[in-house]
Amino acid sequence: MAKYYRFIIPAIVSGLLLVAASAAYLRYLAWFALVPLLWAIYAASKENKNKKFLFLLGFAAGAVYFGYTVRWFFSINLAELLGMSPLLSFVTVAFVWLYSTLAFSLFWGLFSLFLGLELRRQRKWYFELAIAVSFFAIAEFLRTYFFGVAWLGSGSVLGFHWTIGNLAYLFTDSRLIIWLAPITGIYGITTVIAAANYFLLALYQKRLNINPPRRYYVAGAVILAALCFVAIPKSKPQNQPSGGQSLEYAIVQANEPSKYDLAPKEQLEIFNSQLELMNKINSADPKVQLVVLPEAVSFIKNISNFLGADQITKYFKKIFPGKEVLTVAPTRFIDENGKFRSRALYIDSQKGYIGFYDKRILSPGGEFIPYILKLPIKLLSPKTVVSFSRTRDLAPGKQNEPKGVDFAGLFRVGSAICSDFFSPGFVRGVAKTSDVIAGLSSTGFLNGNSAMVSQIQANAKLRAAENNTPIILAANTGISYAVDGQGLTAKTAQNKDSELLTGTIYIPRKKTWYNRFGDWILIPFFCVAVFCLINNFKKHGLSFKKVHK
Numbered sequence: 435m436a437k438y439y440r441f442i443i444p445a446i447v448s449g450l451l452l453v454a455a456s457a458a459y460l461r462y463l464a465w466f467a468l469v470p471l472l473w474a475i476y477a478a479s480k481e482n483k484n485k486k487f488l489f490l491l492g493f494a495a496g497a498v499y500f501g502y503t504v505r506w507f508f509s510i511n512l513a514e515l516l517g518m519s520p521l522l523s524f525v526t527v528a529f530v531w532l533y534s535t536l537a538f539s540l541f542w543g544l545f546s547l548f549l550g551l552e553l554r555r556q557r558k559w560y561f562e563l564a565i566a567v568s569f570f571a572i573a574e575f576l577r578t579y580f581f582g583v584a585w586l587g588s589g590s591v592l593g594f595h596w597t598i599g600n601l602a603y604l605f606t607d608s609r610l611i612i613w614l615a616p617i618t619g620i621y622g623i624t625t626v627i628a629a630a631n632y633f634l635l636a637l638y639q640k641r642l643n644i645n646p647p648r649r650y651y652v653a654g655a656v657i658l659a660a661l662c663f664v665a666i667p668k669s670k671p672q673n674q675p676s677g678g679q680s681l682e683y684a685i686v687q688a689n690e691p692s693k694y695d696l697a698p699k700e701q702l703e704i705f706n707s708q709l710e711l712m713n714k715i716n717s718a719d720p721k722v723q724l725v726v727l728p729e730a731v732s733f734i735k736n737i738s739n740f741l742g743a744d745q746i747t748k749y750f751k752k753i754f755p756g757k758e759v760l761t762v763a764p765t766r767f768i769d770e771n772g773k774f775r776s777r778a779l780y781i782d783s784q785k786g787y788i789g790f791y792d793k794r795i796l797s798p799g800g801e802f803i804p805y806i807l808k809l810p811i812k813l814l815s816p817k818t819v820v821s822f823s824r825t826r827d828l829a830p831g832k833q834n835e836p837k838g839v840d841f842a843g844l845f846r847v848g849s850a851i852c853s854d855f856f857s858p859g860f861v862r863g864v865a866k867t868s869d870v871i872a873g874l875s876s877t878g879f880l881n882g883n884s885a886m887v888s889q890i891q892a893n894a895k896l897r898a899a900e901n902n903t904p905i906i907l908a909a910n911t912g913i914s915y916a917v918d919g920q921g922l923t924a925k926t927a928q929n930k931d932s933e934l935l936t937g938t939i940y941i942p943r944k945k946t947w948y949n950r951f952g953d954w955i956l957i958p959f960f961c962v963a964v965f966c967l968i969n970n971f972k973k974h975g976l977s978f979k980k981v982h983k
Contacts, residue, residue, distance in 0.1 A: 438487070441478050444470035445491040445546075449498025452601070456502070458667075461604045465661045468631035469638065471495045472566065475546050476635070479553040492546025496539030503599040504538075507531040509883035510799075515692055516821045522814055526807070530799055533806075537584040538577060538599060545573035552966055559636040563629060565966060568959035570628040571621050574600060575956060582798075589802030591830045595795050595857035601627045603892040607667040612920050615899035616946035618955040620858050625955065630661055679943075681845060681870060682721045683906050685935040686711050687914040687927050688731045692878035705736040711934045716754055719936040723844065725761040728910035729852050730876035734765040734779065747786035754783040760841045762849060762872040766828075773829035776801070778849040778874055780839045789839040792831030793851040795860060800853075800879050801828040826879075835863030845869040845941060850905075852876060855893040858900060858953075865901035865949055869941045873907030882911035882930050895921040901949045904939045 451467035454460050474491050507530050512523035549569050553562060574597075581596035597603075602623035605611055614622045634657070690704050708731060715722055727733060741749060750761060761781040768774055776793040798804045803811065803822060812819050838846035848868030850861055852875045864871055873894055880886050891913065898905045899921030906916050915926035916939050925937040 441474040441483070441487070441491060442494060444474040445494045446498055449495040452495075452499040453502045455604050461608075462662050462665055464601055464604050464627055465630050465658065465665070466634050468495075468628065469635050471546070472632055472635045473638075475550045476553055476639075479550040482554065483550070485547055485551070488550035489543040489547040491543075491550075493539050493543030495546075496542030497535055500538040500599050501531070501535040503889075504531060504534050506880055506883040506886040506889075507534065509880040509886075511881065512818070515879055516818045516825075518815050518818045526811070530807075533584065534581070537581055541573040541577040541580065545569050548966075551970075559639075559641045563632045563636065564962055566632045567625050567628045568962035571625050571956060571959045572963055574624050575621060575953070585798035585804040585806070587798060587802045587804040587808070589796040589828055589830055590798070590804075591795055593857065594859060597856050597858060597893070598889070600624060602896060603889065605665055606892045606895040607922060608665045610664045611896060611899050612922075613664070615896060615921065616902055616948055619862075619900050619948040619953055620896060621953055622955045625959075630657075633657070679845065679869075679941045681723055681904075681939050681941055682719055683724045683726065683916060683937060683939060684715045684719055684722045685906060685908045685914045685916070685927075686715075686725065686727045686733075687908060687931075687933050687935065688728050688910045689882075689930060689932045690731050690878060690910055691881075692730065692876070692911075701732070701736070704731075705733070707932050708733045709737075711932065713753055714934055715936070718934055722754075722759055722936065723841075724847065724870070724872070724906065725759060726872045726874065726906050726908040727761070727763045728876055728908040728912075728914070729764050729776065729874040730878055730910050731764060734763050743786070746781075750781055750783040750786075757783070758785075758842045759783040760788075760839075760847060762847065762874070764851070764874050769829075774827055775831065776828050776851060778851060778872070780841075780847070782841070788841075791836045791849040791851075792833065793828070793854065794831040794833065794836070795854045795857050796828055796830050797853045801826060803827065835860075835866065838864070838868030847872055849874065850897075852890070855890060855897055858897065861897040862901055862949055862952060865897075865903040866945070868903060869943070870939070871898075871903055871905045873905050875907055875912055876910035877912045878910055880911075887912040887930075891915065895923070900946065902942050902944060902946045903949075904941060906939065 448468055448471035451463050455463040455467055471491060475488065478488055478491060507527055510527050512518040512526060513520045549566055552565050575594060578594045578596045579592065582590055582592050597620060600620055602620045605623065610623060610626065614626065686708065688708060715725060737746060737749065761783070763779050763781060765777050765779055766774065767777060778791045779787060780789040782788045796802055799807070803819065808819070836848065838848035840846050846867060846869045848864040849872045850864055854860055855873065861871070875890055877883060877886050894905050894907055895917050898917045898919060902919040904916065904918050908914050911930055913927050913930060914935055916924040916937055918924050918939060919942040924939055925935055927933060927935055
């Protein structure tokens with residue numbers, strides 16, 4: 435058994451190093467966190483370990499890392515949200531956490547398996563590096579699709595959306611993001627991280643033909659110093675570009691809990707707090723042009739209880755007298771087909787409603803019940819299903835790439851709501867026709883879990899940098915912020931309390947290479963994978979020519 439531990443332990447160490455790298459001040463660990471795993475795969479392949487064992491190496495590293503990454507599941511209290519019994523709530527959440535961890539880890543296991551099989555062949559180290567990088571990038575890409583399949587349900591929109599846990603998010607705010615994201619998107623950054631790790635492995639194994647051998651240490655020190663430099667956070671937002679336009683914004687941050695039995699008195703207090711903040715905007719920033727409210731707040735619903743549609747328009751005219759201000763506000767409604775949807779309304783202070791966006795990428799378990807959970811919950815707690823269908827069971831929006839709304843000929847505003855930000859392709863589609871993106875977020879069902887708040891912020895920063903499009907994000911039970919086109923924070927809230935943020939963001943007019951061409955960086959990686967596949971067919975006597983005979 436000991437002969438297996440010497441491979442398994444390094445794989446687990448890789449997972450632990452990535453967990454440590456999740457802390458901002460330890461992000462540099464990501465540059466060599468995968469080296470123990472890669473060494474284990476390399477050594478196991480040279481000893482002709484079986485396929486199951488090769489798979490287990492990557493799976494073990496992934497289980498440690500992804501188990502930590504999605505730890506925020508344990509902040510969900512289904513007893514409070516839906517009235518489920520505390521014991522059943524814990525069992526359900528534990529299953530969701532475990533199942534999600536295994537679903538994500540599966541693709542690191544497949545990466546380990548296929549890389550191990552390829553490393554059995556004698557190749558130069560740089561060919562091995564190209565193969566390792568290609569397989570890792572493809573595994574990460576396919577992982578984003580499989581998560582949606584694993585949690586398939588009535589609200590699913592299948593696609594390469596769920597980038598949770600991608601190593602690129604460890605480097606938000608860094609020069610690496612600023613330089614690479616606009617060109618290659620998230621997978622270019624993933625590639626650099628994987629390539630750096632395999633290169634350091636080859637350096638450690640002294641396979642680079644450097645003479646004399648002591649120069650290996652010099653080369654390693656220089657490379658690590660360069661990698662640490664590009665990982666240094668850059669905190670200063672960009673200056674106004676030549677010919678650029680400034681935008682005055684206001685963010686209404688809320689702290690409205692997600693409960694199925696919120697008391698009327700508590701609802702009234704929350705509404706009064708939001709009303710006070712809305713009424714303060716004009717005095718806080720007389721030049722304000724864009725106002726963003728967070729997801730899942732009931733401001734529009736509550737104000738509709740007192741005012742008709744015409745009166746709501748008059749209300750916005752009153753709080754923004756004599757000027758046009760665009761407010762992006764959330765609501766939930768039942769459409770003509772009886773579908774419950776989450777909608778972002780665009781409200782012009784002078785013209786009233788001018789457009790909307792219905793949330794496209796819904797959260798499994800938070801906004802629809804996946805098929806794998808529906809029957810067990812229905813059998814064990816039928817009231818929970820009824821309660822969920824009344825309050826949270828949403829249908830996805832119909833627009834694949836919702837277009838930005840033109841506001842007074844000054845700028846175009848698009849919207850993305852919470853889990854939309856996990857999808858690079860979706861946000862890229864929004865950014866194509868938008869000068870700025872209004873982000874609406876809520877972590878109320880997670881009780882404002884700090885890990886999820888940080889992950890959403892990392893997602894928003896990378897999406898902004900990929901498309902050179904500022905994002906103004908309003909949060910409920912989270913942290914609100916404004917991110918410029920480089921992915922740097924221009925302004926942020928100090929805590930999760932209800933408050934009003936105002937500021938100025940600059941709108942760059944030039945879109946990025948990534949915004950125009952998408953994930954082009956994956957094309958050569960798939961070519962490498964196909965090349966390896968064909969070679970394996972030939973090696974095992976399965977060439978197309980022999981099959982034909």
